[in-house]
Structures are given as C-alpha cells and as structure tokens.
Amino acid sequence: RQVRQTPSDIRARKGGVPVACLTAYTTPMAKLVDRACDLVLVGDSVGMVLHGLPSTLGVTMEMMILHGRAVARGVERACLVVDMPFGSYEESPQQAMRNAARLLAETGCQAVKLEGGRHMAETVAFLVARGIPVMGHVGLTPQAVNALGGYKVQGRGADAERIADDAAALADAGAFAVVLEKLPESLGTRITQTILVPTIGIGAGAGCDGQVLVVDDMLGLFSDFRPKFVKRYEEMGEAAGHAISAYADDVRAGRFPAPEHGFSD
Ligand code: KIV
C-alpha cells in the first residue's frame, strides 16, 4: 500500500510529472479514482451532477460534508480536497476558518478549495497560518456565474492581467496549488511559468502543472452540458441507458428472471 499523498507532496510536483486529478462524490467512484489519480476533489459540482441543481449556488455545507465523508471512505492514497460551498467563506477569514475546520474535522479531508482571486488572499493566508491547506481557484469561478454572465472563457484580452494577478496573490498567500478554469492556453501557460505552486488546469491548456475534470463528465455519465474542454473517455450514460431498456424489455417479455437467478427449495 502506497503512502498517502499530502498537500505538500502535491506542491512539490511543481514543474514535474503533471498532477492527475478527478472529482468524486461517492465511495465506489472514490475507490476507482484513488487507484489512478494523485488528488481526489469533492467538488461542489456535486450539486449539478448528482442533485440536479441548476448551478453550484444551492450547494450547502451539509451536502459537502455528506459527500466528503462518503469519498473519504474510498480514498487511501490520493490527496483529498473538499470544496467550500457558496456562502460558507466569503464573509470573513473567521467564517471561512469555522467552516473549513468543519470540513476537515467531519470528513477527514486534508485540504479545502475555495474560489476567488486577490480578494480571497487574506482568507487563504488566515487558514494556512492555522493549519488548513488551501487550494485556490481562479478564471471561471462557477459560484460567480451571475456576476460573470455565464460560463464563458475568462482572461481574454485585458482581463488576462487581472487573472494572472489573482493566481499570484493566492500563491503568495500560501495556497498549495491553484485551479485555473477555462482560460486561453497561452494564459494558463504564462501563469504556470510565473507562480511557484502547481497550476491544475480545467480547460486551461496542456501547459499547466496538472489537470482536473469532473469524473462524470469524462465517463459520459453527465450530459446536461458538454464543455469543449471535456474529453469523453467512455460513454457510460449511453451504456447504462441500453442496459436499463434491455432489463425493462426482459421483464415485460418474461425473459427475466431466468432459472439461474432463482432459488430452489
Ligand atoms: O466543483 C468542481 O468539480 C471543481 C473542479 C472541476 C475544479 O471545482
């Protein structure tokens, strides 16, 4: 059994072999991701992917704790990070500390992730100083969808400077890694070459120090949206649809159960 990856181990991967990350929300998926990846993220994307919410804004601490606990039971060697949900950290460093401490204490995760750039740097430093490793997240920050006017590519033109400054502020504040979401490849590469901690890209190009995807997206289990940055490694939703139809047809035609599925007296 390999040793557990820590946030420090992830930080030490800067400029080395790219860090492989995926989300997970349940124990069985966590076991599969843990076998292959370096970092497992319990993303607040759980709200849209598993609960049918229209955005991540309705995700609560209770949901993150429930899914965080389920995932923790399946993770042995990857670094486990849980997202701080909308409204649980923005008010003050104290509010963020209270809720981040709950996530670590009640799920067993090793770190939290929160969205936002320079305006969140003070909070990141506050948590890090008190023993909570933090992952940053800049560029397209889905919790700010209403302010951003949709899930658009960020950092084109003059906006590039602001996002590069946001990533640098988080790294300076002590974040052990920074997620870069939906940025031009050139900006992803430029930020990666500038900041001293790993960048974990999602739609930010191959120049990043690591990559992350929503696992249900790359498996074809979640199809409500199909972002360009998702590579479909399987079509599991389609396969499940065929299997479920075959089952229903078999039941209606009396083909299921067959003798081998029954019990003798
Ligand atoms: O919630 C999530 O799944 C995320 C990642 C995709 C970065 O924040």
Ligand code: NA
């Ligand atoms: Na998230």
